[in-house]
Amino acid sequence: MDQQEKIQILKDLVNINSTNGNEEEVADYLKKLLTDHGIDSEKVIYAEKRASLVSEVGDKNAGKVLGFSGHMDVVSAGDESKWTFPPFQATEKDGKIYGRGATDMKSGLAALVIAMIELKEEKTPLNGKIKLLATVGEEIGELGAEQLTSKGYADDLDGLIIGEPSGYHIVYAHKGAMNYTLKSYGKNAHSSMPELGINAIDNLLKFYNAVENQVAKMSKENPILGKFIHNVTVISGGEQVNSIPEAAELQGNIRTIPEENNETVRKIFKEILEKLNQEKDVHLELTWDYDKQPVFSDRESTLIKIAEKVAKAQIGQDIPLLGISGGTDAAEFTKSKKEFPVIIFGPGNETPHQIDENVDTDNYLEMVDVYKEIAKQFLN
Ligand SMILES: [Zn+2]
Known part of the structure; x- marks a missing residue:
């Protein structure tokens, strides 16, 4: 997929107003995108106009399962008149894409989905599968993650990447x-x-x-x-x-x-x-x-080791491991049957939930390659 197309996908996602709801429109957009690339997916209805999306690529009958997760909801744009660019009309300027969700976390979600599509198109052999878990209602209580976990969708995970904005850090623990x-x-x-x-x-x-x-x-x-x-x-x-x-x-x-x-x-x-x-x-x-519940992964686990190594090689700088105070969907997914390591690692900066939220286009694009490489190494 060329870079312009990747940028357009992010813009399309930002343009869908999914403020604490309406995630089904995001799920439908991603479903169509995946279908266009020969990948099946399943909507899991949460409520009216609200649906999570689950999809898989790779070998469904053998090997490990790596979860790719992102939430589709965004927080309110607040006073829209204070925004330099309209919050639900993604604007590209000076190497950044502006709009509500650009950082938190439609860029991470788009990068994860594109990574899956590219791995499939490149016919990369995977010993196992990548499982997309795109959720509703993260910002108001991890509603989609709770539903998906209770329905068993997280029971087969051996590792999970949540594409929440982490800047140039890998978060492996939160309260x-x-x-x-x-x-x-x-x-x-x-x-x-x-x-x-x-x-x-x-x-x-x-x-x-x-x-x-x-x-x-x-x-x-x-x-x-x-x-x-x-x-x-x-x-x-x-x-x-x-x-x-x-x-x-x-x-x-x-x-x-x-x-x-x-x-x-x-x-x-x-x-x-x-x-x-x-x-x-x-x-x-x-x-x-x-x-x-709190999330605390073993920093010696394969997933964290691979992520650290890949991030350093691809981004060209050390990406330190970190713990944070705020929660993520991992607080629900880790209630599933097996224990597995989680990393929170995604494009974005210090602008989530703010006016003029934005993401560096380069950061967004490089994370597609980072996700692909982590998946290749984890599922080899
Ligand atoms: Zn978020």
């Missing part, structure tokens, strides 16, 4: 994230006769203090990701100053590491809750609103 809501139920009474009521705020604070106590003991540290983090970020309760409050609520946000992981946290919270609920007049209810 997990959890959100929860804790509700405390009490009983109204006049504040002059508190013995007739149950103070929901008092009971809420019992939980708050117990959790803070436990968290202070969670001191393990990950060499790359750092510490486990817990913060209560929202709190509300009571109605008026001379009434014993009958309800109170708090919300918390947690960042997990492999050493203090989501399972440990759920267990600790459950124990605290059960213990407090045995006390007289305590009625607490806990809901996990968000539960994404």
Whole structure:
């Protein structure tokens, strides 16, 4: 495929407005592109106008499986009048392509798909297959990755590349994230006769203090990701100053590491809750609103070794390994049956989610070749 065609594909993708939805139009575009090059694909419907896309190239009956993944949704363009170029009308200028999703992450997605097409067209022998997992709803909770994983689409992976913008780094670790809501139920009474009521705020604070106590003991540290983090970020309760409050609520946000992981946290919270609920007049209810696990790949794994070597050779500079705080679809895909290494490695710069988001055209194009070479070496 010539360079101009690759650039046009990225522009076409940026021109599709898939702000937190409408990913089916992106999936249809990619499906047609793949079909035009003799590659089958399958849409996995998530909701109206929302569909993930799965496709494979290579030997489907032998060897390893390398996942190629990217999300098709983008975040809101915000105040479009502030953009130098319209966010959904990709514009090429001075070696960059501008538009919402140029960096995060339609360039990575396009590069992965083009790499698959070129490997197929060049009839590169692969001992195994590449599996494309293009997802919906990454930006609002990894919805597509969750659906694909629960349906078993990630069960055969031996390695996964997520083409999120990483600049000239290979990310191999990120923290997990959890959100929860804790509700405390009490009983109204006049504040002059508190013995007739149950103070929901008092009971809420019992939980708050117990959790803070436990968290202070969670001191393990990950060499790359750092510490486990817990913060209560929202709190509300009571109605008026001379009434014993009958309800109170708090919300918390947690960042997990492999050493203090989501399972440990759920267990600790459950124990605290059960213990407090045995006390007289305590009625607490806990809901996990968000539960994404940390990702931490073995830096000695074949995939990471190959990626490091290929990136250095193709790009002509050292590409350091890195851990980050933010999550990706890997937080869901790694819940599949097998354990496998993940790298987050894709074209892009410091402009995701910003006005005038852009990608360097050269960076986008070189990543097509990087992906091809990593796949060739991983599946050889
Ligand atoms: Zn992204």
